[in-house]
Amino acid sequence: MTGVAPGSGVRAAGALLVVGDVVTDVVARHRTPLAPATDTAAAIAVLPGGAGANVACWAARSGTRDVRLLARVGADAADGHERALRAAGVRPHLAVDPEVPTGTVVCLVGADGERTFLTDSGAVVRLSPADWSDGLLAGAGHLHLSGYLFFAEPSRSAARTAMDAARARSVPVSVDPASAGFIAQMGVNRFLEAVAGADVLLPNHDEAALLTGLPDPADAAAKLSRQFPLVVATQGARGALVAASGVITARVPGEPAAAVDTTGAGDAFTGAFLAARLAGHDPAAAALRGCRAGAEAVTRPGARPAGDGG
Secondary structure: OOOOOOOOOOOOOOEEEEEOOOEEEEEEEOOOOOOOOOOOOOEEEEEEEOHHHHHHHHHHHOOOOOEEEEEEEEOOOHHHHHHHHHHOOEEEEEEEEOOOOOEEEEEEEOOOOOEEEEEEOHHHHHOOHHHOOHHHHOOEEEEEEEHHHHHOOOHHHHHHHHHHHHHHOOOOEEEEOOOHHHHHHHOHHHHHHHOOOOOEEOOEHHHHHHHHOOOOHHHHHHHHOOOOOEEEEEOHHHOEEEEEOOEEEEEEOOOOOOOOOOOOHHHHHHHHHHHHHHOOOOHHHHHHHHHHHHHHHOOOOOOOOOOOOO
8 A cells, every 4th residue: 555554444545435325315404493283494405415526526626536436226317416516526436226216305404504414315225236336346446335325235235245246356445334223223233243354344333432422532433543553533523533553643723714604514524534545645644634614514505515515
């Protein structure tokens, strides 16, 4: 792994391949609490989203010249999503599902910028091993997998197929656990078994706590790093923790920002982090770039960089 310390989880240079999800986000920002059984005023926008797609767009925005995305979408919105991805500098490889529509997420965003998701996975979880091609890894320096793929079949098998192909070619793999709620439904042990073999795990605070049973962020990150070579645990406005071999190796401060919409902040972090690692930066420096991207992401509605369909 030229230019990167052994075991650190990303090979310098090369393309970034993301296997994940493309969805349509319906973002509803309400300034007052939701009023049951009646109306609540909101500003509503329909925007391109999906954790995997967002990561790819932020990586391209952060300087990675060759970013590829494999995902499954419905025929209803395939053309629009492909155009948005290409405009963002991403090379889309979209499997078009003729039977099931593109996934949709309703993002309820309160006055503090915090979001709650209502998720219809749609075509996302119908990504299958048949959609995979080893040619996607040609020239790749890293594979990133969206955790949403691991919560159902056949997408779980598709993710494992991609991971196995990458490991056979010594291409490092990262996983974003994606959703504490879905992990709880799947079961912690089942999820950890499904993502076993990943070189980098990128959980947020809630996901790390759930996966370890440890409420302290540093303890949780350190414990996870005994199972995954590199763990980078995001802490929202508090920054990020970097851990390896059971030890916290860096505490990266957050960047100040006035939060408008926290949707996609973690995806922005991941995209910028992976771009920096591919450029040869060490994990702490890459995490700092990730924090900056996350801070930028929360200042505007939607999950993509400014100008990327938002």
